[in-house]
Each structure stands twice: as C-alpha cells, then as structure tokens.
Amino acid sequence: MKKYTGKGVYGAIAIGKVSLFQRQDIQVKRLHIENEEAEIERFEEAKEMAVSQLKEIYEKALVEVGETNAQIFEVHMMMLEDDDYNDAIREIISNQNMNAEYAVATTADNFATMFAAMDDSYMQARAADVKDISNRVIACLNKEEERLTQSDEKMIVCADDLAPSETVSLDKDMVLAFVTAHGSSNSHTAILARNMNIPAVIGLGDGFLKEIEAGSWAIVDGFTGDVIIDPEEEILKEYEKKQKEDMEKKELLLKLKGKENVTLDGTKINVYANIGSADNIGAVLLNDAGGIGLFRSEFLYLENMDYPTEEQQFLVYKKVLESMATKKVVIRTLDIGADKQADYFKLDKEENPALGLRAIRICLTRPEVFKTQLRALYRASIYGNLAIMFPMITSVSEVEQILGICESVKKELKTEGFDYSDNIELGIMIETPAAAIISDKLAPLVDFFSVGTNDLTQYTLACDRQNPNTERFCDTHHEAILRLIEISAQNAHANGAWIGICGELAADTTLTETFLHMGIDELSVSPTFVLKLRDTIRNIDLGKVEI
C-alpha cells in the first residue's frame, strides 16, 4: 500500500483500477523546407482541421459541462486564429524556411513562456492552453488520429497533466476519477472535473507516475486529496463506507434540491442554516438552505487579537449578505462570555460564567463595542436581506435599551451620509426561561424570536451542558422546555412576529412534527443537515385539512 497526497478538486471518492493516460511524445523535427508557400498552406489546412476538432469538443462540452465552461474551447479556437500567433508561425516558415511543425512548436513555446512568466497564477496556467492547441495542430500536421485509447472498463485515469480538451474528450462514463502529477486548481481541467462531477486529485508530484502501474487498485479521495495505491483490506472497507455515505448524501441532494419544505398536508416551514464564519457560505448554498438562520458573529472577535474594527466587520457582513443575494441572513450580535472567551475583552474571572457577564450583557455594559458592530451591520444591510438578533435576553428593559441604541446608530449613520436598509428585522433569542415566560411582553417589541435550545435547556434544567456528570439529568425533550417553546410561539404569533429555532433541537428530527404542530416558522440547522430535515418534513402529515 502506498499513499500520495495532492490537491482534491472535486469532493467524491472513487475506487477502481488505474489506467495510465499516455500521450505519444510529440517529437518535432526541425527541417528546412524549399517551398514556403506550400508549407504555409500545409499549416493552414492543419489549423482548419484542429479548429473543426475543437468545435466538436466544444459541442460535447456544451452538453457535459454547460456553456460557461465550454467557452474555453471557443477561446481555444480563437487562440488558433489569433493574428500574433499566426504571424509568428508564418514568419518562421517563410523567413527561416522551417517546417510547419517546428514553427508551431516554437511559437507555442514562446507564448507559453510569456504566460508562464506572468505574476498571476491563473495566467500562468494558460501556458498549458497554448501548448494544448499547438500540439493539436502538430498532430493534425502529422495526420495523427485522436490520441486517446480507452478500455471498456471504468478506470481511474492517471496522467502527468491533462489538457482541458483531453479531459472533455475522455468518455465520461468510463472515467472513475482524474489523478494528475501536475496541474493547478486554477486549470480548466480542474474546473471541468468539478463540473463533470468526477472526483479529481491534482499535483501529486513527479514520483507518483513513475511508481504506479496500470491495472493496480487505487482509492481516490477528492475530499482530502489522498490517493492510495493497492489499499489494504481494512482501508478499502473504510473507503467503501465513506463512498456509500457520500453517494447517499449526493442522491438526497439531487432528489431534494430545489424542493419545498412542505409537509404532506401542505404546511410550510423555512429551513435555514447556522454558520460560524463566512467560509461556510459555500456549504449553505450547496445544501440549498433557504437562508441563514444564525450567523454567529463571535468568530470575528475570537479570531482577533483586538476588537475588530467597524470596517473589518462591515466587509465580512457585506460578503455574507451579497453571497446570499435576496435570501434572509440572521446575524447574531456578539455572544462572547461563558465558554467563549477573548483575552482582550479583559473580562473578570467569574465563579459562574454561564450566569455571568456574557453576550448582550457585555454589549449593554460596553455600548461602544456594541455600537461598532451595529454600525457595521447597518452599513452592510443595503447589500442583502439582513435580520439582526440579540442573544441572552431576560427582560423588556434590555430590549428597549437595545432598540434605543439601534435608533441612535441609525441617526449617526444618517448624519454621516451612510445608507442603510429600512427593512432590517430585529429579533431576540429565547434562551432563558425568563424570556420565554414574558414572551408576551417581548414579542410586540421585535420582529422575530429565535429559540436557542442549548442555553434554554441548560438554564431551564439547571444542567451545565459541558458537565458530563449532569448529562443524565439533562433531558433535552423535557416537557418544561417544550412548553416554554410553545408559549413563545403562541406569543410571537399573537403579536405578528415569527419564531424560529436555531439550537441543536432544530435538527432533532424526532421533534420536527412537534415543532410543526406548534407553528414554528423556521428551523435553522447546520448546512449538512438541511436536506435531511427537508426529507423529514416532506414525509410528515399533520393531518390538517385545508379549508
């Protein structure tokens, strides 16, 4: 067994036999020619043939990877027609009396060198494109057939590098994975592999190709970039399991993507995603969440050595809002304290941090920190559909103070000439029993509630959620918790507010039906759970008959 690690460019797992993709080394001879005009004519014919081959590849790519990605072959055709490229080739033929093959190869080298010397990794990768089109012309000059040979068994295709045209020319149904010694994740091959949904690992290094043999068994893990040759039985089993899970997940994705979160009797609910950093947005979109129900802004504070500036925060919020387009993004203001500490806050050591100065309590004690965050949020609000949520609320006066601060932030921004949206929903977390019990008083002040079930459980049942000894007393389905959620839901709806759940209970599919009965409007779960939850919802029948 041997393991190599490269860069995975499409996350999926392949297990199968290795086939070595070998291209005949194109040996270009340098020959003097007598008749320049005839040689130029030869070049033109070969170029025409190359263009028509590219056209075929373009059409195949259109079907397999879509127009945007197929365009690269249109660009290839245009490169072949490029004046500078053609002039250079003709010049070598007519002025140096060289054969067309040599002229094309030399010109290709020159242009490739130009791209390779650019200080931009994307453009450097274009050197491969120039070589690819030129090799095609040379092959046409030599009247070579398409140079691919393929078996009729599905294989893991290993190569030193694959040109985009080679990637697309391979019969997709016969390829289990692409594995290359070189190549960059910017290469069009990587982009195409992603679009063809074929696991691919690139950049395994030179040694790799020398050591593998055609026909040996291999595992390709496109998630981690691992390629394992001749795997041991145990590892093989492990990967077979991983592959099966991945396939089930993707199948679910395919089946449920774009579908509504609606029960059999027609009750609808929003399923949103919880995220802890802007990096997770990809997962949110991939899993088709309807919005972001909880964006924990703490990471901005925890990853910093000092208070994050307004500008720093603004850029992150803007990015998240823009990426989600018109979908709702609920951003929770900082929830530092208890188990999440940042040294520069210089908070006193507390006997009981869970009951200490945390979250909104810090914000109301240090309004300047709070205001910086609110200013950044309001300024970013024009880039999408923002809702702001405040954590750890226990009283009406807290909410009134918060709303007062929001108003003063708006006034400040207005005088400074900053724009902000007029449609920002403001909401609070229901995570203390106090908030749930007085939810009738809180609901008229806000647009929404979001139940944080982890803290609500901890505070209701007096169980430290990090203490393993209290675990058996910490029944997350405790009737007290469910009643508090139900009270909150009734009070929210009676006052025209909506209510969501963003804690761990939201993902507990044994409670989904209960929550639907309570009239919960939104469940927010980790991105990977969105579709599982959708599946559950779509199989629930609340037995309500529509009138």
Next chain:
Amino acid sequence: MKTFDYTIKDELGIHARPAGLLVKAAKAYASEVNLTKGEKTVNCTKLMALMGLGVKCGDVVTISVNGDDEIVAAEGMKTFFEANL
C-alpha cells in the same frame, strides 16, 4: 477618437473567457478598438496579446475607439465592459 477609462471588477481580471468575448465584441465594429494598461496598448482583436497584458481586478484600463463607427462602438464597448468585466 473616443476613449473611456474602466476599472476591472471581475475577480480574475481579463482572463481567458472574457478575453475571448472581448475579442468577439471588438471584431463586431469597423473601428479599431485598443486597450491600454499602463504603458502597454494592445488591439482588442488580439486574444493572446490581450491575455498577455495580465489585467487584474481593480486595474484601470483605457479603451480607445477609432474609426467610422466610433460613437456606436464606444457605447457598445462600455456596455460590454460593464456586463462582463
């Protein structure tokens, strides 16, 4: 001659695909369309030269249009840049 400045907004700059589209767009006019970045100027119908400029996101380029249909062409190019780059 008509000229205008444009700040590139595409994350990858004038990369292969948009360069190809730009060539197509420029070829549609009788006027000569040139693009200048810093001290270098290239004809927009030349794909390789265009890519070789290495125009990146945030770069300011000057587009100059010269010829019989320059008014229409300049408008057309402006629309093209705004839509694609």
